[in-house]
Amino acid sequence: MAKKSNAANKVEHRAPPPPSGAVPWKKDFAHALLLDMLRIRRMEEKSAELYGAGKIRGFLHLYIGEEAVAVGALHALGPEDNVVATYREHGHALMRGMPMDAIMAEMYGKREGCARGRGGSMHLFDAQTRLFGGNAIVGGGLPLAVGLGLAAKMQNEDRLTACFFGDGAVAEGAFHEALNLAALWKLPVLFCCENNLYGMGTAIERAESQTDLVAKAAAYNLPALSADGMDIVAVHETMQEAVATVRQGKGPAFVEFRTYRFRAHSMFDAELYRDKEEVEAWKARGPIHTFTARLKAQKKLSEKEFLALDARAQAEVEAAVAFAEAGSWEPVEDLLKDVLTPAEATP
Amino acid sequence: MAKKSNAANKVEHRAPPPPSGAVPWKKDFAHALLLDMLRIRRMEEKSAELYGAGKIRGFLHLYIGEEAVAVGALHALGPEDNVVATYREHGHALMRGMPMDAIMAEMYGKREGCARGRGGSMHLFDAQTRLFGGNAIVGGGLPLAVGLGLAAKMQNEDRLTACFFGDGAVAEGAFHEALNLAALWKLPVLFCCENNLYGMGTAIERAESQTDLVAKAAAYNLPALSADGMDIVAVHETMQEAVATVRQGKGPAFVEFRTYRFRAHSMFDAELYRDKEEVEAWKARGPIHTFTARLKAQKKLSEKEFLALDARAQAEVEAAVAFAEAGSWEPVEDLLKDVLTPAEATP
Amino acid sequence: MSRKISYREAMREAMHEALTNDPRVFLMGEDVGRYGGTYAFSKGFLEEFGPERIRDTPLSELGFVGAGIGAALGGLRPIVEVMTVNFSLLALDQIVNSAALFRHMSGGQFSVPLVIRMCTGAGRQLAAQHSHSLEGWYAHIPGIKVLAPATIEDARGMLAPALADPDPVVIFEHCQLFNVEGELPDDWNVDISSAKVRRQGKDVALITYGGSLPKALAAAEILAAQGIDSEVLDLRVLRPLDSASIAAAVAKCRRVVVIDENWKSGGLAAEVVARIMEHAFWELDAPVARVCSEEVPVPYAKHLEEAALPQADKIVAAVRGLLGKE
Amino acid sequence: MSRKISYREAMREAMHEALTNDPRVFLMGEDVGRYGGTYAFSKGFLEEFGPERIRDTPLSELGFVGAGIGAALGGLRPIVEVMTVNFSLLALDQIVNSAALFRHMSGGQFSVPLVIRMCTGAGRQLAAQHSHSLEGWYAHIPGIKVLAPATIEDARGMLAPALADPDPVVIFEHCQLFNVEGELPDDWNVDISSAKVRRQGKDVALITYGGSLPKALAAAEILAAQGIDSEVLDLRVLRPLDSASIAAAVAKCRRVVVIDENWKSGGLAAEVVARIMEHAFWELDAPVARVCSEEVPVPYAKHLEEAALPQADKIVAAVRGLLGKE
């Protein structure tokens, strides 16, 4: 399931067969991860609705279709680990343990949001769970992850930094400089590439001369793996393998998750660049319904249990929306707050 | 002699045995290339002397020890080809056909210099011979070479762009973005890496997680070769092979020349970072005396002929110095010239 | 005669015309092709001009801007679209150290006939990393020209002379203007050298450009209702600045407010103030005032974003302050 | 009591002290280790503090500056040396979009206690790509502080408070100052918040910083010989600017020349002029004059380079112009 860097790994737009086979997990664990995927899915669906209603503004990048990646990957990390994410990070924030209330309130621009409404959808930060941000600069998080890894190593902290980024970021110079620095200095950084085949409207084969990202990453002299990002079992187990490699302290690793974005890139996207068939074929591989079907086939999940989990997810979303609606606006007099650190807050 | 990208190619500080073996060239051609190496060597030695005398100022980066690369490589190009170089480009300018007079006058800052003294040692430009500059930003020339290749391809010009850069530039994001763009768009660009094992005081193994630059370049899906940069025969034949590959029009290629800088990085360098033994061992591989010895062994060169060639080189240098000395200073009233293009000169 | 079109449509027409008239012209940037242009400026171009001339690039700002410079050196006339000024930070080295300097460093041997277009500004709740206004930075660099089309006519007319210019020209298009509609006269005629008076007045001069022009005009209307007659000067060309037009506006009104969306400290408005100090000090009846963005990264929340940016009411207040009418 | 040391030595002592006193402090940059520092600022540090804390980096300005930001977020106190401001263009995205914005975008959750040092300025015949002075650009960015030590005391004393500061601090060291020697009082005491008067005077105020300070002081001596008494104000802190000290100098002298090495258009001097316009307009007896670099990339040839930069004689001429003594 995890492809080693030597295996040929050419990218394919044609959707492979849907994830299948027995789920090797205990029922509780499987249900927990299914619930998390549902929490993200329902939150994102609601966010899209709220965007239409004008409650959420700016750019909104949905994670629908990619849930298995954040859920499967982040369940392989511990609370002491660092996470660096992108502007498509709602799911990652939720998986790190940020309350959905704080996420929703932030997207509303309310004072009760994780950043008091200063950052919005693309900038979810949480010191508590060591989430070092959504970042709206493609590739911008990679050098930061190198530095977080360097700090952990120099302070002898047993702390790994997982850095998420998309296939589009691979063409940026920041990717090259960051992978080289991390591998050169043998830092505990795990580079997690969410390869959904497109950077906005640009297909990977029109952006990369080498579309085998595992081969590309391996050229920096680090272990590189790939997994089916629509198969939460593959994601989680590959991530565990990669995490174990990094925890050995011999340096960074790279893991590619092959996934697909079911919705538009952002709320302003006519999707002229890909055809319905391709999208439908990938939807047939949807991480939630395929996982659900496998669990049912194994009698590890009943329809009743599924509905109960889904109801929990929806209830959480409704509560988060109510929380955000009830939230307040930061007073305009505080506009200049948090440009610099007030003396009393000095670390 | 030319290593393919699949061959293991780890970098070694230990100097390999000196270049040896029969020189497969006609006497005239061998003498011409020997003369060119001597012209560069004598010009650089004189430049160092003139720097000491305060005639040349600013940064001065000498090419002593690396002559076989510019001479062997540039003799494989035609006048229609483009060349992009670095701040260590005196030899490249000379090989493209820029008169030594113009180079020397430029280093003096005289109006008779190729850029009227505006650019100096690091910025030798020559429209006539399509030399698109010395560039003082490490890696700065690589994206330009991509664009020159793009222009040639879009205008169906049978023109190759050779881009020279050092091992230190490989860590820059510009290298990554440029190789990817050139390979992705199949452009007629030949990336020529002058690997002298150091970027200023930083040895390549302290700068690159993957010191096999051929493997690194191959990860962009392009043909990559390596040659002994102290062996002018290897340089020239490998360059010819790479040029032929690029001229097929199927895309760019990469070639590494393993060489060594005999002098300090610039005129301000205590050389604390490498020991005398290493330098001496590499000097034993000097491109000029080893080539001379091989020719003599083959009776393709007599001591008398060698002295005659060297005398020619020295005479050219003396003439260039005289030219520069006799040169004039651009009037200060013209200070603001060439910031923008005057209407009449509009291309 | 004239016709009503949007800023976006005007810009699209200008590019279409350039691509049609000159085979050396091509458009390169992220998602200019298959996506149809991030802001739909190049919708349909791929089908009409093909992938060679409507060239989608990978996310490699430093690389493709540098490639644009090289392509210009190689004989083409590239229009390089950097999606937004925010991402242009990644390409600044090539713009400053290659495009702007080659003519000079080569002693006049190599010019760089390149046009770089980018979207600038805030106002769409895109938060701090996507809301910069760094025109002032670009206007600091010798060797390039900097344009800020704020009207339909300039959106339609500035590209052609920019492409005809032998040196690098950077065009800033404010994101808030794209959907603005207006009348384009059939006999439009546009230069890239002078500032233009967009509203005649005598009591106060509002000097601005780009996305702040509509705000200045709105303020002028409010002030007019209060009996204050404002002249509005649109700088249009940010480098080189048209000092003569600035001085003329000062001489005429004797009171001045400079408005731009840069952060106040070190923004373009500061240079305009310095020019007035040098060229028209004795004409002033009061110190020149600035209305710029507050010294804070642009916040996401709408009410905070609005408070952070120049607005008509702030301009009105500044003018009343100058006239001692707080 | 005092002792004579060079600017380089003072800087070296400051770093040595920081590395000795705080295990969280480390130095990272190109050739800071084995090479001994491009300008020998860190000579011997590698042997004393080891390769982990005196970290040579590859040529990856964007990468290692970003890594410095991450290391600061991770609990360390990095001193990142960017060899020169010219190369910092490659790292601007990380400085502007990460270092300067994180505190704000995170709603105050994450500060970035990072110090970035870089050499700036011209005067060594290094030509256009190696002679930039872009302090004005950095001083435009909310979220960072910008320092310009111009004296031995500031070279020795500014680093400690910069490292103690919870936010990113950028320190510009002018390449022409490194070999300057001077007296360092044993009781030196340095802040990073105020401008300082380096010479008392009453006829004209010369406001400057960094590499231009010695030129302003030299001009003051020449003017003194001509009976013109100059006050010289060293800004020291370029962001936030000390407007009060600027206004005080204006109020005292009523005539002002602002000197810096940025290109004149849009350089730091423009902001100083704008501050004077806003805070001290009525105190002026004449328009403020600027002596900055000419609007040309810095040429290599010595006579042209000198002509392109601010010089004492240009300052003298500007002052005499203000006093109507051309």
Ligand SMILES: Cc1ncc(C[n+]2csc(CCOP(=O)(O)OP(=O)(O)O)c2C)c(N)n1
């Ligand atoms: C440096 C930079 N350039 C361009 C953009 C505009 N942009 C935002 S997302 C995006 C596509 C990124 O694709 P990818 O990295 O694959 O992530 P995905 O959106 O597919 O998750 C682009 C071009 C940006 N935000 N930053």
Ligand SMILES: Cc1ncc(C[n+]2csc(CCOP(=O)(O)OP(=O)(O)O)c2C)c(N)n1
């Ligand atoms: C972007 C940038 N960073 C740093 C420097 C300073 N510098 C000049 S040459 C050099 C070393 C370059 O090494 P390499 O590419 O191997 O070329 P070499 O000098 O060995 O020929 C450095 C660090 C620079 N000129 N440009």
Ligand SMILES: [Mg+2]
């Ligand atoms: Mg993607």
Ligand SMILES: [Mg+2]
């Ligand atoms: Mg080298």
